[in-house]
Amino acid sequence: MTAMTLQSISSSDIASVRQSHPQAFGSTFSTITRWAIWLSVIFYVIGSLYYFEVYRLLDASGRALNLIAAFFIWEDMGEWQYRQIYIGIAQTLGMAFLGTLLGTLMALFIGFFAARTTMPFVVVRQIVRRILDILRGVDQLVWGLVFVRAVGLGPLAGVLAIAVSDTGTLSKLYSEALENVDRKQVEGIRSTGAGPLKIARYGYLPQVLPIFISQSLYFFESSTRSATILGLVGAGGIGMIIIERFRANLFDQVAFVVLNVLVCIFVIDWLSKKIRARLIGETSH
Amino acid sequence: MASIDVNAGPQPNDAVSVFEHHRSELRRQRLGMNILFIGAFLLALGLSIWVSRFYPDRLAAGLPRIFEYFGTIMPNLQFDLLFEGRGADGRAVPGSLTFWYSDFNVYIRLIVETIFMALTATILGATAAFLLCFPASRNLAPNSFIYIVSRRFMEICRGVPEILYALVFVFAIGIGPLAGVLAIAIHSAGALGKLFSEVNENASMRPVEGIRGVGGNWFEEIRYGVVPQVMPNFVSYTLLRFEINVRASSIVGFVGAGGIGAELNRVISLYSDDRVVAVLLLVVITVTLIDLLSEQMRTHFIGRENLQ
Amino acid sequence: MLAIKNLTKSFKTRNAVDNISLDIPDGQMVGVIGRSGAGKSTLLRMINRLAEPTGGSIIFDGRDVTALKGRELLEWRANCAMVFQQFNLVGRLNVLTNVLTGRLYHHGLIASMFQVFTPAERAFAIRALDRLGMAHTALQQADTLSGGQMQRVAIARALAQEPKIVLADEPIASLDPMNAKVVMDALRTINREDGIAVICNLHTLDTARNYCDRVIGLFEGRVVFDGPPSALTEQAAREIYGAEADEAFSESMTSTTLKPAGTEVPAERLTEADLQQRARAELLAG
Ligand SMILES: Nc1ncnc2c1ncn2[C@@H]1O[C@H](COP(=O)(O)OP(=O)(O)O)[C@@H](O)[C@H]1O
Ligand SMILES: [Mg+2]
Numbered sequence: 001m002t003a004m005t006l007q008s009i010s011s012s013d014i015a016s017v018r019q020s021h022p023q024a025f026g027s028t029f030s031t032i033t034r035w036a037i038w039l040s041v042i043f044y045v046i047g048s049l050y051y052f053e054v055y056r057l058l059d060a061s062g063r064a065l066n067l068i069a070a071f072f073i074w075e076d077m078g079e080w081q082y083r084q085i086y087i088g089i090a091q092t093l094g095m096a097f098l099g100t101l102l103g104t105l106m107a108l109f110i111g112f113f114a115a116r117t118t119m120p121f122v123v124v125r126q127i128v129r130r131i132l133d134i135l136r137g138v139d140q141l142v143w144g145l146v147f148v149r150a151v152g153l154g155p156l157a158g159v160l161a162i163a164v165s166d167t168g169t170l171s172k173l174y175s176e177a178l179e180n181v182d183r184k185q186v187e188g189i190r191s192t193g194a195g196p197l198k199i200a201r202y203g204y205l206p207q208v209l210p211i212f213i214s215q216s217l218y219f220f221e222s223s224t225r226s227a228t229i230l231g232l233v234g235a236g237g238i239g240m241i242i243i244e245r246f247r248a249n250l251f252d253q254v255a256f257v258v259l260n261v262l263v264c265i266f267v268i269d270w271l272s273k274k275i276r277a278r279l280i281g282e283t284s285h
Numbered sequence: 286m287a288s289i290d291v292n293a294g295p296q297p298n299d300a301v302s303v304f305e306h307h308r309s310e311l312r313r314q315r316l317g318m319n320i321l322f323i324g325a326f327l328l329a330l331g332l333s334i335w336v337s338r339f340y341p342d343r344l345a346a347g348l349p350r351i352f353e354y355f356g357t358i359m360p361n362l363q364f365d366l367l368f369e370g371r372g373a374d375g376r377a378v379p380g381s382l383t384f385w386y387s388d389f390n391v392y393i394r395l396i397v398e399t400i401f402m403a404l405t406a407t408i409l410g411a412t413a414a415f416l417l418c419f420p421a422s423r424n425l426a427p428n429s430f431i432y433i434v435s436r437r438f439m440e441i442c443r444g445v446p447e448i449l450y451a452l453v454f455v456f457a458i459g460i461g462p463l464a465g466v467l468a469i470a471i472h473s474a475g476a477l478g479k480l481f482s483e484v485n486e487n488a489s490m491r492p493v494e495g496i497r498g499v500g501g502n503w504f505e506e507i508r509y510g511v512v513p514q515v516m517p518n519f520v521s522y523t524l525l526r527f528e529i530n531v532r533a534s535s536i537v538g539f540v541g542a543g544g545i546g547a548e549l550n551r552v553i554s555l556y557s558d559d560r561v562v563a564v565l566l567l568v569v570i571t572v573t574l575i576d577l578l579s580e581q582m583r584t585h586f587i588g589r590e591n592l593q
Numbered sequence: 594m595l596a597i598k599n600l601t602k603s604f605k606t607r608n609a610v611d612n613i614s615l616d617i618p619d620g621q622m623v624g625v626i627g628r629s630g631a632g633k634s635t636l637l638r639m640i641n642r643l644a645e646p647t648g649g650s651i652i653f654d655g656r657d658v659t660a661l662k663g664r665e666l667l668e669w670r671a672n673c674a675m676v677f678q679q680f681n682l683v684g685r686l687n688v689l690t691n692v693l694t695g696r697l698y699h700h701g702l703i704a705s706m707f708q709v710f711t712p713a714e715r716a717f718a719i720r721a722l723d724r725l726g727m728a729h730t731a732l733q734q735a736d737t738l739s740g741g742q743m744q745r746v747a748i749a750r751a752l753a754q755e756p757k758i759v760l761a762d763e764p765i766a767s768l769d770p771m772n773a774k775v776v777m778d779a780l781r782t783i784n785r786e787d788g789i790a791v792i793c794n795l796h797t798l799d800t801a802r803n804y805c806d807r808v809i810g811l812f813e814g815r816v817v818f819d820g821p822p823s824a825l826t827e828q829a830a831r832e833i834y835g836a837e838a839d840e841a842f843s844e845s846m847t848s849t850t851l852k853p854a855g856t857e858v859p860a861e862r863l864t865e866a867d868l869q870q871r872a873r874a875e876l877l878a879g
Contacts, residue, residue, distance in 0.1 A: 004720060005755055009713045017716040024689055024715050024731050041408065048405040052463040052543075060458040067457050087336070094333035101330070133576075137569035139536045141448065145553045146561075150354035151347035155337035160351075169877045215874040229448045232539060233550075236337060246452060262444045480875060495681030495747070498641055499754055500671030500698035505705050509694050513685035529877065 070251035080253055085241060089260055092237035095155050095230070096223040099162025104216045106167040111174030111212075112200060117186075118178055128171075135168025140226050144235035155236030162223050162230075170219060177211045178204060210279050217272035224268055228261050360385045360559040385559055392548065392567050398462060399544035400571070402537075403530040406466045410473025410530075411523045414439075417474065418481035419507050425485055425493075427503060439482075442475025447533045451542035462543025469533050473526055480522050481515070488514045524579040531575050535568050594618050595640070595758060595790065600649035602635050602814075609635040611814035612649070617758075622784045623792045624801035624822075627811035628834050633794040636811070637760045640792070641675045642666060653757070671698035674751035676761040676780075680743040684736030688727065688746050691735050692718040695753030714753075721752040725779055741772025748779055759783065761793040765800070777804050798830060 018025055112118045113128045138146075143164050147157035186203035194202065231239020238257060245253045334340070362385065369381035386392075417435050419425050426432035447468045454464035493510035501509065538546020545568060552560045595617040602610040610632045617623055625633050638644035640651055642658065651658040653669070661669050674695075682691050693710050695718075700709075710718075722728040725745040730738060735746060744764055751759055761780060765773035781804050784791045795801045801808045802822045810818030810825075810833035818829045 004717075006713065006717050009717050009720075013720075014712050014716040017719045018712070021719050021728065021731060024719055025712060045405060045408050048401055049463075049466075052402070052405070052466055053461060054463060056458050056461070056463060064457040067453065090332075091336045094336040094339075097329055097333040098337060098339055133573045134569050137532070137572040138565055139532050141536045141539060142549055142553070142565070142568075145550065146354070147351070149553060149557070150351040156339060156343055156347055159337055159339055160347075173874055173877065218874045225444065225446050229446045232448065242449070243452070246456075258445060258449065262441065265444050266440070476875075489684075491677070491679050491681040492683040494643065495675075495677065495683070495750075496694055496697065497643060498670060498675035498677070498681065499695050499750065500667040500669070501694065501705075502667055502702075504702060505694075505697045508706055509683055509686065509690075509697070513683050516685075525877075 067251060070249075071255040072252075074252040074256065080256070085238070085253075085257055085260070088231075088238035088241045089257075089264065091155055092227045092231075092239075092261070093224060093264065095158045095162060095237050096220060096227040099159045099227070100166055100216060100220045100223050102159070102163035103166025103170050103219065104212075106163070107170035107174050108212070110167065110171040111178060112204075114171055114175035115178035117181065117183070118200065118204065132168045132171050135164055136172065137168075138165070140165040141229060141233060144230045145233040148234045153234040153236075158227060158230040158235035158237055161235055162227060166219050166223060170215065173215050174208070174212055177208045177215075181207045213279055214276045217276060221265060221268045221272060224261075224265055354557070357557045358559060358561040360562055386563055388560075388563075392545065392564060395538075395545040395548055396567060396571050399534045399546075400531060400575070402462050402466050402534040402544050403469065403527060406469035406534065407473060407523065407527045407530050409466070409470035411477055411519075411526070413470070413474035414477035414481050415519065417478045418485060419511070421478060422482040422485035424488075424490060425507065425511065436482075439475045439478040442471050443479055444475070445472070447472045448537055448540060448542075451537040452540045455541045460541040460543075465534055465537035465542030465544055465546075468537055468542060469530050472533070473530060477522060477526055481519055484515045484518045484522075485511060521583050524583050528572070528576050528579050531572055535572070594654060596652040597640070598650050598652065600636070600639060600651065601647050602632070602639060602644065603647045608814050610639065610646075613811075613814070613816055614649075615809065615816070615819070617790055617792065619790055620784070620788045621790050622781060622804065622806045623790070624805035624808045625792060625794045625811060626796070626798060626801050626808060626833060629796075631811040631833075632814040633811055634762050635814075637675070637762050637792065637794055641670055641673050641760055643670075643675070667698055671754055672757045674754045674756035674759045676744070676747050676751055676759065676764045678763040678766050680740070680747045680767075682735045682743055682747060682750075684734070686735060687732050688722065688735055688738070689715070689718055689731040691746055692721060692749045692753050695750040698754075718749070718753050721749040722746070724752065724782075725749050739772075741768050741775060744768060744772070744776050745779065748776065748783070752783065756789060759789055759791045761791065763794050763796060766796055773800075780804070798825070801825075 110128060110132070114125060114132060116125065119125045119128070140161050143161035144158060147160045147164075151157050151160070181204055185207060186199060189199050189203035227237050227239075228242070229239045231237045231241070232243050234240065238261065242254055242257055245251075245257070362382070369383065417439055420427065420431045421435040421439055423432060426435070447465075450468035450471050451464050454467050458464055488511055490510075492514065493506050496506045496510040534544045534546075535549070536544075536546045538544045538548070539550045541547065545564065549564055549568070552564050595615075597613055597615040597617075600610055600613045601608060613636065625636065627633050635644060639646045640658075642661070646659055649659070653673075658669055683694070686694075690708065693714060696710065696714050697705050703709075719728055719731060722731055725748055727742060727745050727749060730742065730746075735743065738746065744767075748764075759780070764780065765776050768776060777800060780791050780793060783789055793805070802825065805822060808818065808820065808822050808825055809816060810829065812833055812835070817832050818825065
């Protein structure tokens, strides 16, 4: 061991360290690969944006400014139909609540059929999973449109759309939670001579129920957000009002409605945080 | 050993009666809260049913029509004609795959566009989220003003659905995929930013303090103290977000923001035939394939130990 | 030369450091001892300016360190290396990069964001690692090392800073006796060979006696002893350690029975799996 300073490091010192620890100086190959990856990502983004005609943004500034101004300058507030607006928001919340609840109930049942731990038959499991893939692969808005075609305009179509798409995703999440349970606890119940249903009830459910509830709460919040747009295809809720005001260039009202929806979402987010904390004792956020 | 008679009456101070006493006390404590909870739940349920008019009779009337509708959109394939090509006059034979998917080329072009829209939007959104998430983490923000501003900004980005942004962008810059890309990028920036900052808030602060101790500035504290810890999670979340964004970019076309959505909307709204299932099936297959691919990438890049 | 004048740090309920004045000449090896909560960590963290003093001043070579701001503050931290009880390395970076972080102050923003270090710095870092017998681990990820190895890497990082003074906050409290000896030997060698002053918080008497030129005893934030180890009588030790005195005497080099203060219980963290699960729900929920 000898004292030294950075200044005292000569080129011959560097050479000798390079000799003894060649990798410490980084290999040119890995440097080049890293740069090549970054460059190709950058080129891809620039290229794709160009393909998507990003330069149109330049022409749009005037229009965009008008639009932004219209969002913030609220006129004739006395004439807005608040009753209609708040009924629409209430309907949105109701649709989200019912849809998520139905989805949760379905997933509670289907989840067990899609998890490796609870469904030993590969064929059944695979069929259930493929069906879930279909439910998830189609966006909620598309389901909304399909159900509007099937049962007509109105919130019923919206509730069904939310229920179907939530069933798909929640079942998948539930089955993942079921696959992650502590097997020892399940074995303990099995050793008492319990049948499959009782094993599900006492071996699995106590472990996964907090996770299930927490996940359903996330979906309630998210469904509220997506329920605001189901009205776009006539599936009920506030979306109908948003699109109608938008088309009539009443942007201030659109901003007002969206602001109200945002407040609702923040409240739900906050409430579900509280409920989660109570249920699981989750410490963070 | 004395045998225990479970049917024996309660005796003072015996284990069972002590237990029963505690139990009834506990139940009394919980009762109030539980009643409140159940009451609120039932109230919410009742109100929801009422405002969305989700009544049994409407449901009973609606359900058969759902099956009826799904019957009409199923493809009408005939096994013996399945692989029949186009005839001499250029017309496909009804019952063949060619007939069912007569617009196949259009669909494929739109699906490719959809995927690229999602990819670009994910990269843009993740980049924005990466830049935003550090000031929006409670433990890393330079001061509470920056923290609150960046937090709220992300929450607003996340709170508005993509398609509403798409609506606005279509109005501002016209019909086309650019509006969709920007809309999805903004929403992803908010959603990913929120997740990223949660990861940051769970990161160990020791390395950060170590870097501060050697005289590193805020950027260096982040770059050396936090980024190496959180990067695997960031990558994994971004890949998951890509899956979501493929789905999202398949619908922004409903308002004219590019991708397969416009075709989906047109087909489902105008026709009640096998074209509906033809498009839907392609979308489902694409989304499922992307899911599988991104799952492979996650396990490959990040290693199994970082996934559940 | 480091001069501390009337340095005070008050928390809501108490003064963690209470009006301390000290002069520490260049090249001295100082041991700071005292029971848990005596204010040792707070003192060192204030010298490095990781904690803000509520009163008094710290003067190094005629310059008031407590008044420094911005870039000058960072420069002071770069000159005043800190070794932590929990090592405070970046677990996911390799050992070499961890040592190279000691050079960060000297780099521009772009260079440090892209991890660009000069060959001379790399050679210097390897030399520093070599002095601690750790050069063979240079490319290993830091969190794969044992505690003793991590602390040696942390000392190499301090060396890479070319510090004017080294502060070590209970550097051996998390180590087994063998590693504790290696780490203390390394600190003393740096002190002797490079002529750098080392201020080392120690929980136990023996280590301070064996390694230090000068021992400072803290009790409830005040200096109750300041002198050579030979002057550290049993009477003086009783004053420093109070009720814990007997234990302090019987301690060997590291303490396993006594928990040094500042080993804060890590805040409850979500596990990786928890995070992943929640994130999946949030992500899939869109
Ligand atoms: N951030 C803080 N807030 C409040 N009190 C603190 C804080 N940090 C340290 N203290 C208190 O200051 C005193 C000295 O702590 P510390 O310097 O860590 O002691 P030592 O390192 O000698 O064990 C202790 O009583 C501790 O409780
Ligand atoms: Mg301490």
